[in-house]
Amino acid sequence: MDFPIDECGKSPKQLGFRFPAEWEPQEAVWFAWPTRGDLWDGVLLRVREQLASLYVLAARYQTVRVLCPKGAQAELRGLMAQAGDASDVVLYDYQTDDVWIRDFGPLFLLSEDGAELALTDWRYNAWGNKFPLQARDDCAPAWIAEALGGRRFAFETVLEGGAIESNGSGSLLVTEAVLLNPNRNGLVAISEIEARLAKG
Template sequence: MSSTQTPAELGYRMPAEWEPHAATWLSWPRREGISFPDSFDRVLPTLREMVGALTESEPVCINVINGAHEAEARAVLDPLPHQECLTYYEIPTNEPWCRDHGPIFLTRVADPKLAVVDWDYNAWGNKYPPFDLDEVVPTRVAELLKVPVFYPKMILEGGSIEVNGAGTLLTSESCLLNKNRNPNLSRTEIEKRLRDFLGVKEILWLGDGIEGDDTDGHIDDLARFISETEVVTVVEENPDDENYQPLQENLNRLSGFALDIVQLPMPKKIVRE
């Protein structure tokens, strides 16, 4: 985008999860990828079920590497009804986590109504290289859709932020302030970029994430807006559990905001030998 104005100055905002949207974007996994090293075939039925649920009500856009990769995806998805809702795009990715590496869409009343923010991406603090293909996905999608694209020059994954569509953003200190993301940006500078490029006015910070979460505490693991004024947040009921105290701290922080809170108990641990 050649304009020197920020998305916020141009009237753009990031919509809430529940607002009407044109489609859902996914990145199809690669068998040789690192996301499912011992369970690739086991996740395919779940992916088919997810895509099938989506196509009941909306189009689904799927990023694939090439024709052979598309054929692999079709072998899983062709049995589904509503094939007219499925479109495959040759946008190669390293891994399938499109919520984190994909475009964040912005909207406004004036034309062009749609725009994309392309945040920098480093696979959760350089944990899982390579990520060169994932890093350019937002711009590739914007070029495909022929919509403006903005570059905040800050590392951020989609799962690390949550908005209510009415000016409030929820995030976590353990992720956005982590030195493995933006070591040269202060909290104030990060907040300014969030306001400028997502059109939010109020930023609410939670603390730490769940123990062992390799995203360093993505907010989509912790708390989600379910309306403009209501948040569901995870809590640990066992006071001896390592997650009890940090999740209580997050609950206490949320209680200090003007929000209705729904508590969701943590699931039991699944330990694989």
């Protein structure tokens, strides 16, 4: 059964969770720190400087959470110190393969009363296996759920977070070219994808 279920075998919908809209209040925004020079050939330092500045800027408005391996945290802290106040930036010791956490990271769900946060863990295959060696990114949602002590709903459907939007009231907008591309989910019918999403 390929519906998002938690350890109790129930779907988010059955347990009273919903996928909030992007414009609703947020507790935090997540980023991933670039560590692989092979993916950022010749521009890695500049990318790091720009991202450190972005983290500091975003932290003016809400908490910023960054996946950054322990060995790279001193460099990141130094770059953020040059950019301003980083007191609302929280670092997590996890190394990703790339920075596109919008696509590989968890989608956060909220209980109807707003008291509980949960995470979805979709499969991620680097945009249809366009890039090799991205296994750490696919594992990031499970790691984040454990780090936060949150409920995790996992299933085998490939979905990039940038390919789905919610109005917060049960309607979803998805990118058909992503979900129905054979390099993501094989030869699956749109009705099957819709059924999987509706169960969640």
